[in-house]
Amino acid sequence: MKTIKNTVVAILLSSTVFTACKNNLDETVFSDVTSSTYKYDNPNAAIGIVYANMRNLFSHTNYYMLQETTSDELVMPANASGWDDGGIYKHMHLHTYNSLDPQVSNMFNTFYSGIINANRIIAQIQTDVIKPPTGVSKESFMAEVQVARAFYYWLVCDNFGNAPLVTTTDKTLPTMSSRKDIYNFVVTEINAALPKLSESQDKAMYGRFNKWAAKALLANVYLNAGIYSGETKWAECLAQCNDIIGKYSLENNYSDIFKTQNENSPEIIFAIPFDQTLAQGFFTEMFSWHGALKGKKNMQATPWGSGSAMGVSQFIDTYSANDERLTDTWLMGPQFAVNGSPLLGSYDQAGKPLNFTKDLPNGLFTGESEGYRMNKFEVQLGAMNNLSNDFPFFRYGQVLLMKAECLLRTGDAVQAAALVTSVRNRAFKKAPAEATVTAADLAKNSVYKYGYVDNYKITDAGDQAVVQYGKLLDELGYEFAWEGFRRRDDIRFGVYTKKSWLSHKPQGDTKIIFPLPEPALNSNPNLKQNPGY
Numbered sequence: 001m002k003t004i005k006n007t008v009v010a011i012l013l014s015s016t017v018f019t020a021c022k023n024n025l026d027e028t029v030f031s032d033v034t035s036s037t038y039k040y041d042n043p044n045a046a047i048g049i050v051y052a053n054m055r056n057l058f059s060h061t062n063y064y065m066l067q068e069t070t071s072d073e074l075v076m077p078a079n080a081s082g083w084d085d086g087g088i089y090k091h092m093h094l095h096t097y098n099s100l101d102p103q104v105s106n107m108f109n110t111f112y113s114g115i116i117n118a119n120r121i122i123a124q125i126q127t128d129v130i131k132p133p134t135g136v137s138k139e140s141f142m143a144e145v146q147v148a149r150a151f152y153y154w155l156v157c158d159n160f161g162n163a164p165l166v167t168t169t170d171k172t173l174p175t176m177s178s179r180k181d182i183y184n185f186v187v188t189e190i191n192a193a194l195p196k197l198s199e200s201q202d203k204a205m206y207g208r209f210n211k212w213a214a215k216a217l218l219a220n221v222y223l224n225a226g227i228y229s230g231e232t233k234w235a236e237c238l239a240q241c242n243d244i245i246g247k248y249s250l251e252n253n254y255s256d257i258f259k260t261q262n263e264n265s266p267e268i269i270f271a272i273p274f275d276q277t278l279a280q281g282f283f284t285e286m287f288s289w290h291g292a293l294k295g296k297k298n299m300q301a302t303p304w305g306s307g308s309a310m311g312v313s314q315f316i317d318t319y320s321a322n323d324e325r326l327t328d329t330w331l332m333g334p335q336f337a338v339n340g341s342p343l344l345g346s347y348d349q350a351g352k353p354l355n356f357t358k359d360l361p362n363g364l365f366t367g368e369s370e371g372y373r374m375n376k377f378e379v380q381l382g383a384m385n386n387l388s389n390d391f392p393f394f395r396y397g398q399v400l401l402m403k404a405e406c407l408l409r410t411g412d413a414v415q416a417a418a419l420v421t422s423v424r425n426r427a428f429k430k431a432p433a434e435a436t437v438t439a440a441d442l443a444k445n446s447v448y449k450y451g452y453v454d455n456y457k458i459t460d461a462g463d464q465a466v467v468q469y470g471k472l473l474d475e476l477g478y479e480f481a482w483e484g485f486r487r488r489d490d491i492r493f494g495v496y497t498k499k500s501w502l503s504h505k506p507q508g509d510t511k512i513i514f515p516l517p518e519p520a521l522n523s524n525p526n527l528k529q530n531p532g533y
Helices: 003-014 050-057 063-071 085-094 102-126 138-160 177-198 213-222 225-229 232-245 254-258 283-287 291-296 325-331 397-411 413-427 470-480 486-493 518-523
Strands: 269-274 391-395 449-453 457-460
Touching: 050 063, 050 102, 050 138, 063 085, 063 102, 063 138, 063 486, 085 102, 102 138, 102 518, 138 177, 138 213, 177 213, 177 225, 213 225, 213 232, 213 269, 213 397, 225 486, 232 391, 232 397, 254 325, 254 391, 269 397, 283 397, 325 470, 391 397, 397 413, 397 470, 413 470, 470 486
Parallel strands: none
Antiparallel strands: 269 391, 449 457
């Protein structure tokens, strides 16, 4: 493990969590040391809990897979090894998710755990319980935590829309705020914090919100402002992107962004650091890979059953054969052990060589070797179930493509095409001419063949309206598969509630936000369920 990751992990693991009694507001104190009087020896460690909580977002039953498996990119079907679990995964694909689905509750709880801890820490900084590190002003230190809180509230706004907006440690039951109010809060908080944030890109700020990470966050908020508030903010998004451009650079090799030791990548703007023993929570291979693939990397852990998370075949069909991101992202074809011997199936393909095929019969039940699996994040030899790859939540390639989208939507398709081409170049090293995208290309419809699939064939085409700037949507899919972008992109491009794919048919515009979880509603009479649930 490299020094930079050691530093961040130490910060995350040193965090102290204080919890208040949930049954009685007049809690009994059994120690002279409370959350309001405790003095922190390491102020950076004191804020670590807000960042450490972000690792909880990446399980198969939390934020990460909700962004992917509700989209037209990934699906988690059942198979002979299981993976039905009461239908919770198919709910995501079919858009029949409800307030009892554990993914919804886990996501809500993770967001608000981050928010509650941020509120506490902000209050402790204000009252000097937590003092800033030497050389850092109180205002700057507090601004960083305010941006981290805004990050969580952006995710609340994006996924739940209308929800509680809590900014103090007051134990009064919160009331509902509108999606637009939460959006306005996020924008205001980040803009107020920006002048106070560190511009440093050194290892001390890795995995934390410096000014450039905050601007990447704000750009993402502005990019989707039309969905959140009804008013587009293309110029504002463009301005944030322009401020970041030049501070980072693209990796020469796409796959290097996602390797095990990726903490020195010049492309990563904001990472969520992971470590297989010290900072666990990233284990995509465990719910995507077949158990036999343990032998592919001599893993210490065995992936679960025959795996489940896989590419929607209609999405895979959109790739050019010359796009190196296809094989850099998806595990396909015959599978072999480290010693070269074929890996074998265990269920419907028992004893037969394991060969991952692209086409799926539907999105509900597949054979054990059907579906391309995750190949994006490196699984190192001898891997445990938790990986040490840091997750690049915001990266430079996205900033360039956000700028391209803003330019395209405001009339400068030529410059937009140049930016898209600059990102594509590294993916077409063997066919460089194919990397070039023109302004006319970006105006084209998506090449995705939407429609309802039954027994491997499209049997109901459904909505076939042209996707405006569909070529750019396709490009976003190739660049960011498995990175948690696709649901948001599908919504922004008008696909999410209009198109059919695999076993999914549109379920109405109310599905662009998730229901508030039933436990939250039952514990607070001030909350009101989102429309349509």
